[in-house]
Amino acid sequence: MPAYTVREWDKLAYGEAEGQIAAHHADRLAGLAARSAFAGRAGRSGSGGSGVLEHGRHALRARGVVGILAAGDASLEILPKIDVAPGATPDHQNAAIRKRLVHMLAVALDLKIDLGVVTDLAWQRETLLEILIRIFCEKLTETLRKGMPRRYVGREEDLPTLRGQLDVNRQFTRHPVNPSRLACRFDLLSEDTPLNRILKAAVLHLFRLSRRGANQKRLRELAFVYADIADVPVPALRWDEVVIDRTNRSWRELFAMARLFLHDRYQTTTGGTGEGTAMLFEMNALFEEYVGRLIARAVAGTGYAVSLQGGRLFCLRAQDSERGLFQTRPDILIRRGGAVVHVIDTKWKRISARIDDPKQGVSQADVYQMMAYAQLYRAPRLTLLYPHHPGLGASDDVHARHRITGHGAILETASIDVGNGAGMLDRIRRLVLADEAMAGAAG
Template identity: 45%
Template sequence: MTLSRSICEWGYIPYGDGADEIPEVHADRIAALAKASGFSGGGAEGVLEHGRKGLRARGIVGVIATPGFQLEILPKIEGAGEDAGKGIEKRTLRRRLIDMLAVAHDLPVETGAMTGLGWQSETVLEVLIGLFCHKLAEAVRQGLPRLYVNHEDDLPALRGRLNVTRQFSTLAATPHRLACRHDVLSPDIALNHVMRATVSRLSGIALSPENRRALRELALAYDGIADLPARAIAWERITLDRTNGRWRDLLAFARLFLSGRYQQTSLGNVSGHTLLFPMNTLFEKYIEQVLRLALAESGHGLTAQGGHLSCLYEGQHTSDDKKGRFRTRPDLIVRNGKRIPLIIDTKWKRMVPRIDDPKQGISQSDVYQLMAYAQLYDCDRVMLLYPHHGDLPKEQIHQTYNIAEPGAEKRLIVATHDLVAPRAKQTASLRELVLGKE
């Protein structure tokens, strides 16, 4: 039997055998796996704090699982007007995390497919596996994709083209056999290799009886397809067109499960798997995707993690062979032709209500960074964008400051975004943030 516990980011779970505690023997293994996950920078501080009396989550969410135990870490995703102090149900947070992942990673998550899934009791990993199985089963019922694949066989009668070189060398002494090259319509292709590899990987980690049953049925459907490791799959040979476009969504799931984000680890006597997401990165990617939709017909472009201008340069003259130092990489750059009207840095941090702190918990280093962006990129508006949460006023924050002096043209905007609002409202809100004063 596998035990399962769920906590929120920055939450604490003490050692013990209670329903809200983690047995210490499992805690040691979970902490060791977190340390080896690749998100810790060589230590466990990036995922979990391994204390004397319990574990504390950091800013990484997802699932860490060892034999016999799963720890799920959920983000604190609140909407405008919600009171976090009353405790948002974990199934609600789980669903909101899935929604963010769906947008950020282009996953096909429809309302109908989510009906009946175990939001209350299953971890986010089991929910994602269930969504993948549901979508793949629908696609398989319509038939596996096939492509013509070149085959070479020695046959008693000519089929296709004659392989002249082989015929008059290897088969010179057996003229009754013909070296043939011909095309065969085969399902043993790269796209099916990806799906087979995903089913194989998930079959070893799924705990839900429904998921395990679905994966067994899918494994039977892919019997006869080569079971290749992810690194051996020829991803570059996958071509999606009108005949197989329904597989596009499933490829997004497969990339999630087969990429480095999902990890299986064996370290000494500790083994298990993790599916983890840094919330800073997830929030940035989510805002990027929604903002691209918001700007689709505005004539504005969006660059993520671009720019790459340096703060300092060596050399006294422009003709010098100079080299830049301290290269910058803004989260999101909004472009209008050659002009940059806005730069956005997303921050997965909880702003403090103004009544508690006039600076609202905004980091001085973040302000300095945005001021540097305004100068380097000749941008009149730079923005710090935070998630809205229940401790703030109900309306989203949109505060403008003049940079360096009163009345300055360059402005820094501090804003929040309500992740729980309907998608159409979120899109409209981001569009107004970018285009409202142009």
């Protein structure tokens, strides 16, 4: 199965040479991308466009969505544009990007994933999908060794002897003249639970997607373990009936990973005969959730409280009805003592160094948005946070500070290096808990 890889916003030319994609594969993959939920939808937070792929005359061009497209006998892996390992070979760079993307997914979904279980060679040779499948299989196999989770489920059966309680109404309507059969109602400790049905559906779904022999073998073995669990179509799975408590806490992460594969807000899955499958993630949403959760971890125990998408104040009130108009949703609000002290909006796009552009490529709309936040939330500090790249300097930091005209608030632009996992929490903590007096010096 031909497997192609392209970076976010880069092009993949048509052709048969190395680093090119066969035109008929490009047509099928572009058609699948056009049927995804992200197709034709305006990107969030300045993603710079819409859709998944540009189906050009001479090349496919990836947009602000990453992940895997598989159609027919070909697959396309779209990786985020993260600066890693300068000077390394493309294979080594792609391996490092896959590792950082899996880390971002783990943080955003609150998963504990040991990236060390995947060898360096596997990070280079396997696609993002196969790596995620491998991690899921190993985690599921390890957890199953401790036993499959069970819970009591209600059963109604007609038995020769009483078990549980007698269902009087059913007894006299179904067996009024046959006392040898008793209408029983009882609880049975069963493995056929909503959680196990979801995990089985994930195993079967991944078996259809995987093209790696080792992963297919793992999934086949897991499918055998779940043979006695009912087959339920993905749309009919009862996610709302799954209860994660102290008795099955070890299954929480596997449940979250199953949701990642089958039903997650960052991705869309498109299936059907002859269509293929897509597992896609909008980088704006993923970057926002990743940063927000890191900030919550970084400030834990400091007296600050973090909320994601938690403001929702209105810009206007209708004069006749006091109905709110133009609701705001700041990405990240940081409070202290109940008052908002910092508003952060994440933007998955590149800004320029000040030597190239005094505005750094920050859009006017973004500035107006932050001015509205300053007024509505009365926050003294506001930050537009971007992914770091080498053009901004050696390290991530606050790059510019400006005082909002007619207001005491400071608006700053900053970046965080998602390609460098070393000391990430410390860097986030230093950014968020920076001395507010220093922030008062406008750039």
